[in-house]
Amino acid sequence: MKLEYLLSITPLESWRIVRRRIPGLSGAPSWTAHELLSSSKHSRGIRFAELLMRQEVIVARHMPWAPLDFASKRVVEVGCGPLAGYGPLAIFCGAALFESAEPEWDASLFCSGAVVDRYLRVLHADLSALYGPRMDFDPFCNALRERLTVHRCSFDAAPIFGPVDIVLSQSCLEHVFPLETTIEKLARIQGAQTRFLHLVDFGNHYPTGNPFDGLYDRPREEYLAKRGNAINLLRAPDVLNLFERCGIRASLIPSRTIELADPGNIHPWWRGQYDEAALATQLALIAGSPLD
Numbered sequence: 357m358k359l360e361y362l363l364s365i366t367p368l369e370s371w372r373i374v375r376r377r378i379p380g381l382s383g384a385p386s387w388t389a390h391e392l393l394s395s396s397k398h399s400r401g402i403r404f405a406e407l408l409m410r411q412e413v414i415v416a417r418h419m420p421w422a423p424l425d426f427a428s429k430r431v432v433e434v435g436c437g438p439l440a441g442y443g444p445l446a447i448f449c450g451a452a453l454f455e456s457a458e459p460e461w462d463a464s465l466f467c468s469g470a471v472v473d474r475y476l477r478v479l480h481a482d483l484s485a486l487y488g489p490r491m492d493f494d495p496f497c498n499a500l501r502e503r504l505t506v507h508r509c510s511f512d513a514a515p516i517f518g519p520v521d522i523v524l525s526q527s528c529l530e531h532v533f534p535l536e537t538t539i540e541k542l543a544r545i546q547g548a549q550t551r552f553l554h555l556v557d558f559g560n561h562y563p564t565g566n567p568f569d570g571l572y573d574r575p576r577e578e579y580l581a582k583r584g585n586a587i588n589l590l591r592a593p594d595v596l597n598l599f600e601r602c603g604i605r606a607s608l609i610p611s612r613t614i615e616l617a618d619p620g621n622i623h624p625w626w627r628g629q630y631d632e633a634a635l636a637t638q639l640a641l642i643a644g645s646p647l648d
């Protein structure tokens with residue numbers, strides 16, 4: 357981790373990153389409204405609409421894909437993050453129900469005055485501009501209270517039952533240990549008509565010049581022992597195989613492939629497991645749709 361990067365973010369953000377990477381520590385400290393609202397990433401709720409639009413354009417280049425229509429749908433997100441991720445967007449666009457499981461969820465934080473006034477109000481304005489004035493702010497807040505549920509636990513343990521219409525996740529599956537039980541849970545709640553879109557980030561999650569810097573220096577187990585369970589280090593074909601083994605028909609669409617900076621230094625363990633394309637895929641979408 358570059359010291360200059362740690363110094364460029366707030367002390368709380370640095371501490372959160374460092375804690376996730378120290379084996380033996382139980383996880384990140386609790387989120388605060390101040391930390392979330394001063395984060396350039398978390399404070400911009402509209403980024404979920406931007407992410408979805410970009411991802412849907414990429415998917416549609418590879419397979420038949422109509423934009424997701426949330427109206428009256430039952431929507432599930434794996435690991436929505438502290439501000440409910442895709443939830444507000446889905447509810448604004450008419451979802452009947454949004455459910456997620458997020459181990460770091462704090463319901464009182466999401467309902468706090470700071471989050472309502474400084475996050476949801478701005479997000480509502482941005483959603484209204486983007487999708488049209490579908491509901492005023494107070495009905496929007498009421499709809500969130502009535503139709504959005506986030507369970508504070510891991511996804512595989514959450515009381516979420518199927519069938520669901522739409523399943524999403526954003527940069528979550530690479531953080532899940534073990535991923536298999538979560539995909540097994542997805543297989544239980546999905547039906548033939550379920551549409552899903554998962555963005556998985558296979559990079560090192562550090563602000564390095566190349567997203568794979570340091571990632572392939574040693575075998576996976578050695579990396580995990582040294583850096584802690586922050587990322588599971590599965591590669592794109594592993595994730596696709598898990599979906600298929602669990603009986604979910606899915607398409608894998610690389611959405612960012614970056615040439616390896618120093619191919620000569622890749623540990624033979626990685627070369628023995630994966631081809632160059634798998635090692636160089638930083639971002640990938642795992643998508644499925646009955647149209648497929």
Ligand SMILES: C[S@@+](CC[C@H](N)C(=O)[O-])C[C@H]1O[C@@H](n2cnc3c(N)ncnc32)[C@H](O)[C@@H]1O
Binds near residue numbers: 438459526531
């Ligand atoms: C990089 S964050 C992404 C959060 C959110 N999707 C976003 O884009 O802002 C990864 C999230 O996955 C969550 N997570 C990790 N393991 C999980 C599990 N087993 N079930 C559900 N969520 C999990 C973490 O708590 C964290 O909020």
